[in-house]
Amino acid sequence: MKKKIIIIISLVAIFVVFLVSLNIKNYVNSRYKSDTAFAKVPNEIPKLENVKDMNGKLVEGMKGYKYEFTFVTRAKKVKKISFEVKGEDNKVSPLKQNTYVTAQISEKLIVEGPQQISENKIPENVLIKINELVKGEGN
CATH class of the missing domain: 2.40.50.480 (Protein of unknown function DUF1093)
Structure with a gap:
């Protein structure tokens, strides 16, 4: 059970990092590219x-x-x-x-x-x- 929670939290964290990096890329491109x-x-x-x-x-x-x-x-x-x-x-x-x-x-x-x-x-x-x-x- 603990292993499943750790896996779910890890997947959510990876997804959040992906979304944040995508937003940063879009922000930089719209302002500086x-x-x-x-x-x-x-x-x-x-x-x-x-x-x-x-x-x-x-x-x-x-x-x-x-x-x-x-x-x-x-x-x-x-x-x-x-x-x-x-x-x-x-x-x-x-x-x-x-x-x-x-x-x-x-x-x-x-x-x-x-x-x-x-x-x-x-x-x-x-x-x-x-x-x-x-x-x-x-x-």
Whole structure:
């Protein structure tokens, strides 16, 4: 009887470890497994706003510009992701209007970037898709 209980507890423990490791893998993949993507900086400069920390409290001396990018990957997958350019009150500046940026994006966030890129370095099929999206958004 004791042997059966130990076996059952062992199987349950193995199953729990499996589920936890699967959840960790899914979490890491959704946040950090990234693809190269491209987007166009909008023509309109966002309003300069006070920066808030993750708890919603104002960060003293910091301002930022909030952008909503529509990224397109090399596989033409479209993903909307928010990004904030932030810095000290008098030192922060917006991204250059109507330029293109590249970034490493995951399902949930920008892992690295964005950095400005010249139009001729963007794959043609991706550039066409970006411009179609921009026209649809009215930028």
